[in-house]
Amino acid sequence: MSCQQRRIQIVARLDNSLEAAEELGLDRHLDACDSCSRFHAEQSALQSLLVEGAPELEPPARLWIRIQNQIDLVHPAVEAETRPAWLDWLALPAWKPAWAALGLMLVLSLPLFTLQESVDSAALAELNAFHIDAKENPFLSEVIAPVDGNPFENLGGLK
Amino acid sequence: MPQHLSPTQLKEIVERAQGGSLADFQRLYDEFSKPIYNFIWRLIGTAEDAEDLAQDTFLKVHKELPRLRDPSQFKFWLYRIARNEVYQKLRRGQKASMVSMDDDEVNYYDLFEDPSPTLDPERQVLSGELRAVVQKALDSLSPKYRDVFVLAVFQKLSYQEITEIVGRSLLSVKTDIYRARLVVKDYLNAYLKARK
Numbered sequence: 148m149s150c151q152q153r154r155i156q157i158v159a160r161l162d163n164s165l166e167a168a169e170e171l172g173l174d175r176h177l178d179a180c181d182s183c184s185r186f187h188a189e190q191s192a193l194q195s196l197l198v199e200g201a202p203e204l205e206p207p208a209r210l211w212i213r214i215q216n217q218i219d220l221v222h223p224a225v226e227a228e229t230r231p232a233w234l235d236w237l238a239l240p241a242w243k244p245a246w247a248a249l250g251l252m253l254v255l256s257l258p259l260f261t262l263q264e265s266v267d268s269a270a271l272a273e274l275n276a277f278h279i280d281a282k283e284n285p286f287l288s289e290v291i292a293p294v295d296g297n298p299f300e301n302l303g304g305l306k
Numbered sequence: 307m308p309q310h311l312s313p314t315q316l317k318e319i320v321e322r323a324q325g326g327s328l329a330d331f332q333r334l335y336d337e338f339s340k341p342i343y344n345f346i347w348r349l350i351g352t353a354e355d356a357e358d359l360a361q362d363t364f365l366k367v368h369k370e371l372p373r374l375r376d377p378s379q380f381k382f383w384l385y386r387i388a389r390n391e392v393y394q395k396l397r398r399g400q401k402a403s404m405v406s407m408d409d410d411e412v413n414y415y416d417l418f419e420d421p422s423p424t425l426d427p428e429r430q431v432l433s434g435e436l437r438a439v440v441q442k443a444l445d446s447l448s449p450k451y452r453d454v455f456v457l458a459v460f461q462k463l464s465y466q467e468i469t470e471i472v473g474r475s476l477l478s479v480k481t482d483i484y485r486a487r488l489v490v491k492d493y494l495n496a497y498l499k500a501r502k
Contacts, residue, residue, distance in 0.1 A: 200497075204353065210343070215332075217365050
């Protein structure tokens with residue numbers, strides 16, 4: 148590998164982008180090559196100088212206000228926050244295990260509800276069979292017995 | 307000071323912002339406004355233009371966010387939009403209207419202001435001499451070198467991340483950063499020697 152290719156690796160190392168497999172080869176080359184060692188030292192010094200000489204700026208506070216005003220102008224209705232705050236709170240990732248556990252419990256308990264329902268139906272049928280005689284209860288017989296004559300005549304009504 | 311978000315948190319916030327939540331969009335702004343503002347500032351050279359372009363960038367992000375297919379790509383997508391805004395501004399200015407930014411034959415130096423512009427008062431106060439020289443060194447770089455150099459050295463992005471933003475191969479990114487460093491070192495040689 149040429150010195151220029153090694154110098155590309157040196158720069159990549161300073162930028163924390165040298166691949167692990169290249170580390171050892173580069174170290175060996177630096178031990179053997181004075182020119183590349185000097186380049187490494189110069190670039191390290193340059194790195195420090197750049198960081199010191201060009202600190203970051205804070206964006207002005209008015210920037211967000213400007214952006215928000217523009218959004219409000221373009222999408223006044225769409226952008227209104229309609230979701231209540233408690234929904235955001237419930238949507239927090241910390242709640243995820245609780246929601247998962249609750250869902251699992253519901254799924255597991257579903258057979259219990261259906262089983263209980265079938266037991267109740269059977270018990271009711273049994274009660275009907277034993278304690279309500281269809282002859283005594285006309286509403287349970289399929290055909291309602293005809294009534295002879297006028298059931299109201301004794302009351303002095305219709306003839 | 308924003309808390310830095312994990313990839314999972316970021317993805318969830320992007321998804322909610324895609325659904326129209328302004329609060330979540332503001333969280334994205336809080337997370338990325340400083341790096342994006344500084345990225346633009348280093349590319350364009352003036353704080354005033356950086357503010358305008360950062361505003362345009364975030365407005366475009368807000369508008370296009372519902373169409374972002376993969377929320378985990380948000381960061382790269384955001385940087386690409388910011389970079390495009392800067393290039394469009396440069397195209398609109400000066401004699402750049404005929405220039406294609408992807409053409410290596412183009413003289414990219416024509417796109418930027420004079421490498422030795424008069425510094426605005428704000429920057430003079432804030433930065434001092436060394437800062438001005440660093441900016442002058444950045445100004446001297448072609449856009450092709452300048453964006454990858456700024457992303458690697460000042461934004462501290464990995465080369466792999468930079469390839470996602472600039473859409474060039476890893477080899478091209480490595481080589482361009484190396485060449486940019488040689489140019490910047492020449493500009494700052496006097497300061498480097500003074501340190502010895």
